[in-house]
Amino acid sequence: MFFGLTDKLQEVFKKLRNKGKLTEEDVNAALREIRLALLEADVNYKVVKDFVARIKERAVGQEVIQSLSPAHQVVKIVRDELINLMGGQNARLNLAPKPPTVVMLVGLQGSGKTTTAAKLALSLKKQGRRPLLVAADVYRPAAVKQLQVLGDQIQVPVWSQTGDPVEIAASAVREANHKGYDVVIIDTAGRLHINEELMRELEEIKARVKPHEVLLVVDAMTGQDAVTVAETFHQRLGLDGVVLTKLDGDTRGGAALSIRAVTGCPIKFVGVGEKLDMLEPFHPDRMADRILG
Ligand code: GDP
Helix, strand or coil, X not given: CCHHXXXXXXXXXXXXXXXXXXXXXXXXXXXXXHHHHHHHCCCCHHHHXXXXXXXXXXXXXXXXXXXXXXXXXXXXXXXXXXXXXXXXXCCCCCCCCCCCEEEEEECCCCCCHHHHHHHHHHHHHHCCCCEEEEEECCCCHHHHHHHHHHHHHHCCCEECCCCCHHHHHHHHXXXXXXXXXXXEEEEECCCCCCCHHHHHHHHHHHHHHCCCEEEEEEEHHHCHHHHHHHHHHHHHHCCCEEEEECCCCCCCCHHHXXXXXHHCCCEEEEECCCCCCCEEECCHHHHHHHHHC
């Protein structure tokens, strides 16, 4: 994960360690290299600028430069600020005080939305909950079939009907109330690109079923595009969180490091593989440690 970025940061820190005592110019040179490494990792330009400014503010003071292990101090500051950048705390799924909790998954086609719906259902099932999956992508019969296949694999029922996606979502919530399902996971339609029709449909579903969680699924491999998608969806729908998928692939880290700072939405889960047990809660501190290597 984030090999390019990790390697470059390690190089910067190694140089600092080799110096022993640090001058302000040493720290500034390191910051310039960190800035470049982040830009190369496709982190949003403004996010990088603010990030480096915060580190500089903390790192060039006498306290760091005159400390016994200045390089160590700089690494610690970078780690702290990486954690802050990704939201600090772990962001959890909001569960409704009175079930069923309604989770609406939104995102572009191919982002991993249907897979994530099944992963989430499996993880909730393992926690002793009774999820119901809802196939609300009526435009692509293959998407409904895909959810049914995944539902069978994990033995979670899938609610599907023909007709209006808003009605399908609403009837799924009624079904959950009748049958005692405590989490309803709605897999909404995706498109290749954001379009008005899709947004309107998602707004209608949201208005009708009043989900406790609207989660955007985005593909980490798409870097800054993922951030732009998140901004647009957040403006239209008001997201509660983001699921960043395909973090197991050859991603550079830009999406993971920019989304929270740009949109204000926390990353709640990460997809780390195609298999259905490969969804992890997102921990900013663990991610910072992975980035630092
Ligand atoms: P949707 O169109 O958004 O519903 O996307 P799908 O759920 O069909 O996923 C698209 C492709 O991405 C499928 O081949 C999935 O197996 C794959 N995929 C989803 N999540 C992950 C992930 O976290 N890691 C990897 N490597 N592949 C994933």
